[in-house]
Amino acid sequence: MFNFRTSLGQAEFQNPVFTASGCAGSGKELSQFFDLTELGAIVTKSIMLKPRSGRATPRMAETPSGMLNSIGLQGPGIDLFLEKDIPWLREQGATIVVSIAGESVEDYAVLARKMRAVSGISALEVNISCPNVENRGQVFACHPATARAAIEAVRRNIGGELPIIAKLTPDVTNIVEIAEEVVAAGADGLALINTVLGMVIDTNTMRPKLAGKTGGLSGPAIRPVAVRAIYQVHQALPHVKILGMGGVASGRDAFELILAGASAVSVGTATFGNPTAVIKIKEELQEQLISHGFDSLREAVGYAHRRDTNEGEL
Amino acid sequence: MFNFRTSLGQAEFQNPVFTASGCAGSGKELSQFFDLTELGAIVTKSIMLKPRSGRATPRMAETPSGMLNSIGLQGPGIDLFLEKDIPWLREQGATIVVSIAGESVEDYAVLARKMRAVSGISALEVNISCPNVENRGQVFACHPATARAAIEAVRRNIGGELPIIAKLTPDVTNIVEIAEEVVAAGADGLALINTVLGMVIDTNTMRPKLAGKTGGLSGPAIRPVAVRAIYQVHQALPHVKILGMGGVASGRDAFELILAGASAVSVGTATFGNPTAVIKIKEELQEQLISHGFDSLREAVGYAHRRDTNEGEL
Amino acid sequence: MTGINKSATQVWAEIISNKKVGAYHHIVFSVGEIASSAKPGNFVAIAVGGESSSMVLRRAFAIYRTFDRGASGGLLEIVVAPHGAGSTWLTNQNAGFKVDLIAPLGTAFGIPTEPVRALLVGGGYGSAPLFGLSEVLKNRGCRVDMVLGASTAMKIYAPLDGKRSVSSLTVTTEDGTTGITGKVTDVLPGIIAANEIDIIYSCGPMGMLEAINNISAELGIMHQCAIEEAMACGIGVCMTCVLPIKGEDGQVRMLRSCIDGPVVDGESVIWNSKRSIPEGTWGAN
Amino acid sequence: MTGINKSATQVWAEIISNKKVGAYHHIVFSVGEIASSAKPGNFVAIAVGGESSSMVLRRAFAIYRTFDRGASGGLLEIVVAPHGAGSTWLTNQNAGFKVDLIAPLGTAFGIPTEPVRALLVGGGYGSAPLFGLSEVLKNRGCRVDMVLGASTAMKIYAPLDGKRSVSSLTVTTEDGTTGITGKVTDVLPGIIAANEIDIIYSCGPMGMLEAINNISAELGIMHQCAIEEAMACGIGVCMTCVLPIKGEDGQVRMLRSCIDGPVVDGESVIWNSKRSIPEGTWGAN
């Protein structure tokens, strides 16, 4: 029997295909198209302390094999979220990973404290890398010190056994350095990658297309960047579990990220093009793994790093 | 009469559409398809001090709306290049921008000295997005200090009036910081952007597809990253001329980079899909500019940055 | 929230016919049971560009009308303006080609329980969903008048059989190539007064909807409009398609036009807020 | 360097026919004057995926044969194995569709000035360019024998009219579904000896070419082979398609297979160097 199970930190998942934060609504919207229990996990939209309107529109622009978004973390705030969305997801029997995002180290601390009492959650994804916040300089994941501070705040306040997955941006000179820092600060796993900072100028209006000017690039266009980041980090930190994401649109793509070193993958933009993408990808991934002779997902994780006697330089 | 002329530093060009370094061979190959005098300039493949075999194959992988390459700067070395390629290009009447690349600060100094006596060159593009062998293979353009050192070495040794265009990598936390540094070090202009570091894993062999494992991502997939980088740098340094590149495949795309702040654009990957892409793009760009009511290219440079009274937040 | 796309279904829909009509393409799909669940105002989301497409997002199109053909399966029709790469690709596909289509999506026009006097106003291809609506209204005993406007005659979409269901049809074009020279809003006040209009239904460019809303607000007439915001997913999961809408509690929230719209009450919309968040919006900071 | 693609031309080439033959598609294009300038061994580069394609690179295909039809324009034929997205897209296009095609590209097989005894060896679709070559050789008075191999019968491409131009045709398949069970290299030594072969021309997978070269080198027979390296541009500007080749001066250089190839002397190739630069290569460090 093929074993599709995986783990991130202490958390176990029946299969390795998750939704990506911010790309699955509250779960309700997708449940029209499939049963949420089919997912490895649903990763919720990054939730902040307070309700948030998000950015002005236009918030999106299609790009070659990708898209830009600048949602600006629109959401109901942690209290309403815990009151409404989480109970509903629990009722569905969904495996839940909650994503949190803060504007200050203190925010992360408070969010973590609010999460510690919540049951039925498998892991906490800590988004320290949203490129849509107004001051790019303040993206936590861009600098080792701020990345560390955010994760330490969560670690100190979360208590118990909820695994912490730190979500990093690829928009840095050295992603391995940031990864090492957040792992040292207490992250149990890493989510790689968030969107890549980009811009589209509307050549009709001759202005940036997005009201927020810059936005996050996602979709197949960035998959090579995701694979590279996952590969580099897995090589440097082979024992740290990685939740991979970035342009996964098929089982082949999911397999690629797993070979690079991801223990699970999240599907974001592909869901916009196809509501059942996650399910299709899950099925295709299982086929790929089996057809390559793997008995379990785990054997395939990071397999592209293996040394081979007849290929000297690898 | 529409004025298509542009300038980078003291260098003047009859039109703003150039080939991208490493994407036009020696010029001979493209001259089968069009007259090289039609180009704003031909930017030559980055040349190093010594002959160089480049990397092993496979050196390329197609990706969604893009490609990875890891040529590894194959080339004949500066002496043969000056002896053979440059005279031929001069004979054709081509406008020439020479790209140089070094492995050490000293390399850049020597390359600049070799270039100072050469006539018929319009500008020098200094590719500092390559690995520094003296510093653990870290890319010069990744750190302010090494970026500065390389450009200073060129500035000190080039003498005369040959404009220096520093070519930067987008793979940094803060490209504006690097831009400011190289301008302070004496760069007359900036070339933005070089390729984005990526990787493709071949899911059949389950190994990195490229022999060099990682490669540079180019093509339309990265255009939003190029536009963002150009926009950010033009905003911070409005008086520094930018040679823009990254995913330009149509006149619309060239126009987008110009609106963001580029005074000229280079076309790379698009030439691989279509040998006459540069000419098509030049013609389409001129149409775009005219149909938007511009009398000259110069007026359009950075036009997306304008303030508009009825759009408060811009 | 109106119950999230309860009957939305994803199908491979075969193109039955694709005909150029003026500036548009009228495309008919075989969609099976979807035909019976779609209501006027709903839209479809279609994947574009084929297998190796560089376009990762679906395109939304208002449903022009549907036919429930029983055993032989239902038909669904749309009217497409070839604009950019996605819509142009779609208009180039021939009968027999199958597209990946999701429908019905979004809210529908609210149908009054009483027989009222309704004015339907369409701009460009925005007329498409109004013909199905007029059928429904007529069957409920409403009087239906219609105003269609566009920049030029080729962009007026008004098929013969559609016209039959309305009591009067007024056409305006900005260049005067057909009908009255001017905009729909030039003729609205007169028609509203003459026909004692109770409710306006509209569909078209945002600027037109706003202008209509100014008139309806001034006259105190109900106004339902089908808005068109850039949508990445069409099914409520991406939050790109939002616009500021005032709820019954008076609170403005950024609501999704794909789930809480495209049909919304004109007076609930905070118009002309493009590129900024109106002050006082829930969560604005 | 063989003069850089002197007659290469870019055209919109209409598909005249597209037929499935075994595992392959035989596709005929109308190409005008290109037909008269192409030589056996040259290849074409075709843009794939249509207008909004996510595939930015052309695909290379060996020219199977050309017909110069005078006033009505020339024809060019290729044999395509549907493999990944690009080739599959191409095999799905029907007659009447136009593709963006550049040809002729690359080097051609060298034709001996004397009437010699030639053996042509093809693997899979690698047989395609050999039929045109055999015509030319025959017209020069050469004796031509042919060996075609593949994993299975469906992958042997050997059209009837092609067979006519050869004195003998031997077929091998690994699964024994047709011809002799085994690889081409199993039968080569016997055929070479029996027919007193002077020169081998080959086209097929790199592994096969290398194996053939081992035999030709041992027997001291000339060997020209058409290699297939991943190409980004096909016209010599990208340097992705290189492989280590020994020049007449004994120096190994990384040469472009699209310009200095695809046809190269088997003995000049440094075989089995994939994923590394052979020591002593010019510029290796």
Ligand SMILES: Cc1cc2nc3c(=O)[nH]c(=O)nc-3n(C[C@H](O)[C@H](O)[C@H](O)COP(=O)(O)OP(=O)(O)OC[C@H]3O[C@@H](n4cnc5c(N)ncnc54)[C@H](O)[C@@H]3O)c2cc1C
């Ligand atoms: C609810 C709804 C109903 C619609 N009904 C119709 C219809 O009946 N007939 C019709 O021809 N078109 C309709 N549209 C517009 C249609 O979905 C496409 O946006 C339009 O055809 C442009 O797409 P493109 O691929 O040709 O252009 P591109 O410029 O390639 O589009 C790029 C991206 O921008 C988005 N975009 C561009 N213009 C618009 C716009 N005006 N509104 C929203 N998004 C836009 C596209 O959806 C796409 O994601 C509707 C849109 C919405 C949201």
Ligand SMILES: Cc1cc2nc3c(=O)[nH]c(=O)nc-3n(C[C@H](O)[C@H](O)[C@H](O)COP(=O)(O)OP(=O)(O)OC[C@H]3O[C@@H](n4cnc5c(N)ncnc54)[C@H](O)[C@@H]3O)c2cc1C
């Ligand atoms: C000189 C030359 C002649 C060729 N002649 C033929 C022919 O006559 N018939 C035929 O069916 N095919 C031929 N090929 C292979 C063909 O060009 C395509 O590479 C192959 O069809 C796979 O492309 P794809 O889009 O289906 O696959 P994909 O996997 O989508 O291709 C992705 C990329 O990898 C490259 N690639 C993948 N496989 C190969 C390969 N084996 N060799 C080189 N590049 C590869 C592709 O060119 C493309 O850039 C030839 C290649 C070369 C270089």
Ligand SMILES: Cc1cc2nc3c(=O)[nH]c(=O)nc-3n(C[C@H](O)[C@H](O)[C@H](O)COP(=O)(O)O)c2cc1C
């Ligand atoms: C519309 C949209 C909204 C997103 N919102 C969030 C978010 O709230 N939190 C977060 O960590 N990442 C967010 N992301 C990033 C995705 O989770 C994911 O990391 C990224 O899109 C790359 O994956 P993809 O290419 O599969 O989309 C968002 C992405 C998109 C496209």
Ligand SMILES: Cc1cc2nc3c(=O)[nH]c(=O)nc-3n(C[C@H](O)[C@H](O)[C@H](O)COP(=O)(O)O)c2cc1C
């Ligand atoms: C095959 C290839 C070779 C390249 N070689 C060089 C080079 O030698 N020097 C350099 O500065 N940039 C080089 N580049 C980068 C391009 O000049 C350009 O910055 C980048 O490809 C983005 O532009 P594009 O998307 O139009 O290709 C190369 C790119 C490619 C694809």
Ligand code: FES
């Ligand atoms: S289009 Fe995605 S939420 Fe409306």
Ligand code: FES
């Ligand atoms: S394929 Fe570009 S140089 Fe040969």
